[in-house]
Amino acid sequence: MPDVARLVREYRRSAIRVLFDEASRTEGTLRLEVGEPSFVTPQHIIEQAFQAARQGHTGYGPNGGLLSLRALLSEKLSQVNGLTAGVDEIVVCPGGMNALYNSFAVLIEPGDEVLLPTPGFPNMDEMVRLLGGVPRFFRLRPDNGFLPDFDELGSLISGKTKVMFSNSPSNPTGRVFPEAVVRAIVEFADRHDLWLISDEVYDQLVLDPSAVHVPAARFDTAGRVISIFSFSKVYAMTGWRVGYAVARGDIPQLMRSTQEPQVSCPSTISQKAAEAALTGPRQPIEAMREAYVERATLAVKTAEAAGLRAYEPQGTIYMLLDVSDYGSDGGLDFALELLRAQQVSIAPGSVFGPGGAGTVRVSLAASEATIENGIKRIAVHLQQGRR
Numbered sequence: 311m312p313d314v315a316r317l318v319r320e321y322r323r324s325a326i327r328v329l330f331d332e333a334s335r336t337e338g339t340l341r342l343e344v345g346e347p348s349f350v351t352p353q354h355i356i357e358q359a360f361q362a363a364r365q366g367h368t369g370y371g372p373n374g375g376l377l378s379l380r381a382l383l384s385e386k387l388s389q390v391n392g393l394t395a396g397v398d399e400i401v402v403c404p405g406g407m408n409a410l411y412n413s414f415a416v417l418i419e420p421g422d423e424v425l426l427p428t429p430g431f432p433n434m435d436e437m438v439r440l441l442g443g444v445p446r447f448f449r450l451r452p453d454n455g456f457l458p459d460f461d462e463l464g465s466l467i468s469g470k471t472k473v474m475f476s477n478s479p480s481n482p483t484g485r486v487f488p489e490a491v492v493r494a495i496v497e498f499a500d501r502h503d504l505w506l507i508s509d510e511v512y513d514q515l516v517l518d519p520s521a522v523h524v525p526a527a528r529f530d531t532a533g534r535v536i537s538i539f540s541f542s543k544v545y546a547m548t549g550w551r552v553g554y555a556v557a558r559g560d561i562p563q564l565m566r567s568t569q570e571p572q573v574s575c576p577s578t579i580s581q582k583a584a585e586a587a588l589t590g591p592r593q594p595i596e597a598m599r600e601a602y603v604e605r606a607t608l609a610v611k612t613a614e615a616a617g618l619r620a621y622e623p624q625g626t627i628y629m630l631l632d633v634s635d636y637g638s639d640g641g642l643d644f645a646l647e648l649l650r651a652q653q654v655s656i657a658p659g660s661v662f663g664p665g666g667a668g669t670v671r672v673s674l675a676a677s678e679a680t681i682e683n684g685i686k687r688i689a690v691h692l693q694q695g696r697r
């Protein structure tokens with residue numbers, strides 16, 4: 311039998327999934343590893359999906375998404391993000407993940423280098439490798455407020471660097487990049503003639519009232535920014551699989567074309583549900599954001615009281631804990647040992663690239679009781695000298 315594709319053979323499964331599977335086997339485990347909102351999709355969105363199905367919205371749609379949804383997204387981008395985007399500049403995809411894959415697929419050729427943040431969203435390096443690209447990590451250091459260091463970024467540029475990936479509000483650090491940093495990232499991409507994929511799937515999950523999410527595309531004069539958004543976390547719609555990319559020039563058309571052999575089109579029923587998310591009441595959406603704010607406050611307070619160093623998130627639904635004070639690397643072995651000893655499941659820092667060492671990520675998507683007890687148990691585990 312011939313071998314399967316080399317790049318697929320070499321693909322490494324996310325350690326978060328390993329934890330997920332292990333944790334699912336033990337009843338009563340405190341689940342802090344995944345970014346699955348603890349909320350069900352708001353009822354008015356579910357209702358519209360039922361109605362849409364009954365009305366016959368059950369067939370294929372256009373590759374890049376329903377025109378009716380893209381018209382509403384154009385309004386949302388203007389009102390929420392301050393971006394001007396016509397309906398042809400918006401490509402709806404089955405989730406932000408597919409919008410990211412589709413963007414990379416359009417941009418990179420084998421051997422092209424991609425600048426990726428670490429600690430950063432773990433799926434990106436494997437996605438880049440799967441497409442034959444080469445990840446080059448830049449650090450987001452806690453002593454630099456988890457912001458990029460432009461000297462380091464400059465030192466990573468080679469003749470093969472083609473794309474930079476940026477993510478704010480950032481998973482897993484919770485940092486929301488200030489306007490000056492977002493502007494500097496776009497200028498850096500300009501200076502080195504790079505594409506910039508700006509992952510903004512947490513655009514409406516800013517938790518810190520003093521932080522403001524600033525979209526990179528606001529500073530894009532050359533049409534080099536592809537912005538990625540999603541309905542998953544903001545509207546508690548992870549399972550509906552609706553995300554979208556916003557881009558200029560011929561990129562949206564190329565993304566629409568490459569969607570055909572990948573997925574044909576996003577789910578029509580899910581897109582009608584997404585329309586309800588955009589047109590329906592804001593109150594249930596805002597209530598979820600407020601719950602994350604409360605959980606973040608509780609998580610920080612619990613960690614500090616238990617003697618753990620926590621990085622207070624400004625946005626997203628995650629919080630990083632520093633476990634290096636206890637001599638732990640926060641790696642997969644530590645996470646599995648913690649799970650066995652304390653029945654708490656966390657995302658090991660090692661999944662966030664080399665910059666994740668010495669940290670673990672807890673999800674604020676769990677209930678308050680789970681967050682509080684889970685963090686206390688992590689502290690007990692570390693204080694027992696288990697690393």
Ligand SMILES: Cc1ncc(COP(=O)(O)O)c(C=O)c1O
Pocket residue numbers: 345404405406407408431477481509511539540541542543548552553
């Ligand atoms: C930074 C970031 N980008 C993209 C995604 C993909 O989300 P989805 O495919 O559900 O839209 C996630 C999910 O956790 C994420 O954290």
